[in-house]
Amino acid sequence: MADKKNQVSRRQFLNYTLTGVGGFMGAAMIAPMVGFAVDPLLKGEKDTDYVYVMDVNEITNEPQRKTFQVDQVDGWYESKVDRTAWVYKDENDEILALSPVCTHLGCTVDWNSNQDFPNEFYCPCHDGRYDKNGVNIPGTPPTEPLHSYDFQIQDGKLMLGKAKARKGA
């Protein structure tokens, strides 16, 4: 009798197998579809791309404005975007590539553009100021230094990566 209880009837066996196999087939079809749909979101931002900007021997102590193009993946959209960097050597002869985006509200800052504040980065929107190292001057709206680009040097060529926040001030 005990044996009989545990036995699966032919009908039940067929039911189980059909649900099981059906379930697998369904999953097999839907999983890739979901995968394709959310794929752009999963990829996130590329962190590894470096773009050629200028030759190292052209870098001076005076900041130079350089524009370059990067592929930007922004959720669903992928596009080429212009980026700008202020490239120069600081007093220790170290290369700096600063992002021109004001850390206050995102206007574009300019080097040495205001006669009242020579040799400073100046933001025209709310008079934000940064010294030559891109460090914000206390008492002006920005709360942190200008971001700086990661860079690599390959065969005398300066390659810029992503702009990142720095410590200071």
Place this chain on the structure above:
Amino acid sequence: MKYSSKDVVAYSKAKEYIDTAIIPLIPFSFEDEEMSSLSFQKDVIQIYVDQIERELKGRVFVIPEYYYLKQDKIAEEKERLQAFIDHIAKQPFKYIFLVTSDNKWRKVTKDMDIELIWIPGIKDGHLEQAETQQVIKSQVQEIQTLIMDSWNE
């Protein structure tokens, strides 16, 4: 700033810093002879506005485009635009700029408390061409200076 969910968050936190609004005025039509030039004008205006927004993001808010039919009576449009502007001015925006290449606005906006930036229509060309881009870049700079000058007045 733009009217997008990301920028709007930043805007509500920093309202007192963002006192300048730009409204692109964009006519459209489906008349055969006008369609290509009007759509091109729309592209051009959007490039101008995008560039200006990029440079002056922290103080300038680009309002969603004001669209109207090319054949509409400009006098009637004026009323609708005035209501649009009144609403925006309440935010408050101290400086309001209208950007258009439709010269019909010149007369009607004379008595309004705004500044009209008229961009001469570029003839159908290729926006990818280096010369066209050069022209646009230098004009964008001019407009930027104009906006910055009005801040310093």
